[in-house]
Amino acid sequence: MSDDKPVRHLLGLSGGKDSAALAIYMRDKVPEMEYFFADTGAELPETLEFVDLMEDYLGKKITRLNAGRGFDYYLKLNGNFLPTARSRWCTINLKLKPFEEFVGNDPVISYVAIRADEPYRTGYISTKPNIKAIYPFKEDGKVKDDIIKILEESGIGIPKYYDWRSRSGCYFCFYQRKIEWIGLYENHPDLFEKAKEFEDYHRNLGRNHSWSQDEYLEEMLARKDEIKEKFQLINQNKKPKNLVDVVLDEDGDDDGCLVCFK
Template sequence: MSQKVRHVLGISGGKDSAALAIYMKNNYPELDVEYYTADTGKELKETYQLIKNLELFLGKEIIKLQAFPDSSEDPFDHKLKSLNGFLPNPLNRWCTKSLKLDIFEKFVGNDPVISYVGIRGDENREGYISKKDTIQSIFPFRQNIWSEDIIRLVLDNKNIYRCLAIANEKLSGEKTNRFIEILSRNVNELYTRSDKLLQLLELDTREFNTIVHEFLKHTNYPAGFDTQFPLIDNNEVLVLKDIYNLLETSGVGIPAYYNEIEFTVNGQVATYSRTRSGCYFCFYQQNIEWIWLYEQHPDLFAQAMEYEKDDFTWNQDEPLSELIKPERIEAIKLEYIKRKTRTEKIRRSSKLIDIFSDASEDLGCASCFI
């Protein structure tokens, strides 16, 4: 008898994970997905509102995970105190590890788990892959739903004959011969694994997924535990505009911190917003986002300043007290306008889509911002 596989989906408070929850409910209602969120105690109020909206749409509770549940302090404050005030930074992201990843792995334990991740089809990144072999990541928005470790295994040259045997047994259409031809080729410097993967996906995504799923049945990967895995039939690719559409048409709505707010500096009019979910003091914020926080949530900005002591600052270049001097705010806004104008595309999509396409969203920890 096969082990029961748990299906889980983490809600970060960002647009992509929220849209993925909607997508999974709409398209795979037969899967008993456990929705969860890892709460640091320092999220924006808009994040908590999004979670409430999602619970109404999903018709089920989103499980709230918290590190140090017996502490009287917020998880972030508890951990910070144990580190003597050492703030997280891009080189030491203890906040992500201790407050999100560790409690997620404790939540799933040693159960076989498929974790659904909201990386879009127009993004070129992998996201968090657990080191536990009982946890497998699946990416429903991409043409390639499989994680890099699985692709590396399946398309390894030593597994060519195994893949050919599966293709001969499971495929019967007119594309079978072409599949066999591609699968037979060795990966090398001139014909990379990425080249081979692209050819297989472009030939027929569903049939390639069938080969991978059959391959996984002889491994310890959770997707191979069940005779059927519904996502092997998925050949959709969702990009930014699709995420926006899912949030709007479902009634869940777009997280309010994405709303563009107008500002004026030196006679120039522009707009700004927050581009990410996560803690309000996230060190991955751009300077303009810190100014957004200062002007739109002055109470939270003041709290962020209180964390800065001695050499421990959120920005490695300057403390927040320097960032909000009038001349510095003016310079940051002018530089932001200049950069935005310089990078503006000739063909622009709708305003909301442009908000979402900020390149800064590629920075940061996947478990916080997806």
């Protein structure tokens, strides 16, 4: 890193539990830390409330990226084609590019909230030579139980959406499991309807696209009780406090996008 400019210390908040815990963990260790949140314009209300809560706790402004250029803006730029797991233009335009623009050419240390019990994950690593990623939780051997403890002892707790969802990110995220889509319907029916309208738009143009990849939201909703019963059957012996404690098998492996969810 260049000696011409002071090194900036950056920590991105996704609205998820791990990045929040890391911000709390590092607050007094790195007083000069800068915090940022890439607002996609499609966040859950609970996520925005949680980011505001974190801002109060940290006692510093959390810089909001993407001002005026949310999901709808980039949807039009991408010909109104919805993002998919194979074409994640949402992540590129709403998370990665805004971060690198925020960094510019300054020398930066980026603090990444990957835990010690996630040895297979690295998170987003920029190719820009002025950005160095470090992993405090990995270095200090912190695992999931430690993260929950940090959040609880701080008084912050975990975001409210974890009662029915296992991730942060956009309300229509295509990495959601079916039980989470049902959770969206039951907790935010207006947002579920907006997600359904995106699918309807594509179908009206003769395109074969669904958020869940194997069925449309209206089909999923028609078998809501079946999905909930299957979820309860799979997890009947686990007695989870919330969805973040559950490992669901119905949709297979789930890597998701760490830039959005951590």
